[in-house]
Amino acid sequence: MSAIEVQNLGRTYKVYRKREGLFASVRGLLHREYREVHAVQDVSFSIDEGEMVAFLGPNGAGKTTTLKLLSGLIVPTSGSATVLGHVPWKREDAYRRRFSLVTGQKEQLWWDLPAQESFRLHKEIYRVSAADYKSRLDELTELLEVGELMSQPVRELSLGERMRMELIAALIHRPDVLFLDEPTIGLDVISQRRVQQFLLKYQKEQGITVILTSHYMKDVEALCDRAIVINKGTKIHDGSLDEIIDRFSRHKIIELHFAVNSTPNGIDRYGVVLENRPPMLKLQVEKHKVSDVLSRILGEYDIEDVSVSERPLEDVIAELFSSDSESRADTV
Structure with missing residues (x-):
């Protein structure tokens, strides 16, 4: 049974737009200009x-x-909501x-x-x-x-x-x-x-x-x-x-343990080095390139152990809300 039901909920504020300069300030006393800020827009969800x-x-x-x-x-x-x-x-x-x-x-x-x-x-x-x-x-x-x-x-x-x-x-x-x-x-x-x-x-x-x-x-x-x-x-x-x-992360993390007590040069051409503690190295690689990168690394280097993992949730969330991913999120 649902405890919370939210349907197309919205909240819009009118915010006074203040202009710079003395003349604009005086004019603002007679004719105030506002802009709309959509704090919440068409949000719907249900919680049991x-x-x-x-x-x-x-x-x-x-x-x-x-x-x-x-x-x-x-x-x-706009919209509606009920709680209990x-x-x-x-x-x-x-x-x-x-x-x-x-x-x-x-x-x-x-x-x-x-x-x-x-x-x-x-x-x-x-x-x-x-x-x-x-x-x-x-x-x-x-x-x-x-x-x-x-x-x-x-x-x-x-x-x-x-x-x-x-x-x-x-x-x-x-x-x-x-x-x-x-x-x-x-x-x-x-x-x-x-x-x-x-x-x-x-x-x-x-x-x-x-x-x-x-x-x-x-x-x-x-x-x-x-x-x-x-x-x-x-x-x-x-x-x-x-x-x-699964939905928003664009990368995975490959952890490599080399056979020698050092990490070889040039490995950064396959991705971003997140951690380098010889003989262990963590590499961030784009999701669609993981199979190809692993194949190349295993064929080129002497590897004792390898694992592939997802990025931490906090990193994915930070990426999701960063300026370069906002446009991508808005189109989902």
């Missing part, structure tokens, strides 16, 4: 209950705008109690008070019973390992500790849908891993539906099997992570 889906795209692609639409914070220009049967921008109380939005760039906790005070406020806002509040808080603080930090003012916590507190605040009313917008931005590797492990365990146990946006591909690979990719406000892919690599 209990799915955790990555929502990927470069900065300015429309990811956050889409999450704001699904959270009811803004109203679309509710139209988000109607802002019904029944819907507000069933979802949470967590962003790594904005905080919902009171800065000068201990996080537990904010949790108590959320308890009252969402009308959580005293018994449920205590059991949920105990469960979340144990899973996130923040029990000893509950009485510390939020401003004294590290960024990773604050994010774990943000997750508690978002989950204390046990929502059915969770929107995560860059939840690990700025966190160190250890904090990122803690957040990943918690989300994986909590989502599996509670069966909640999750949409995750992140520029950190380790988050995506650790948590999601499916990804929706948008660029310039338009959806360009909806499928598994492996399909992203």
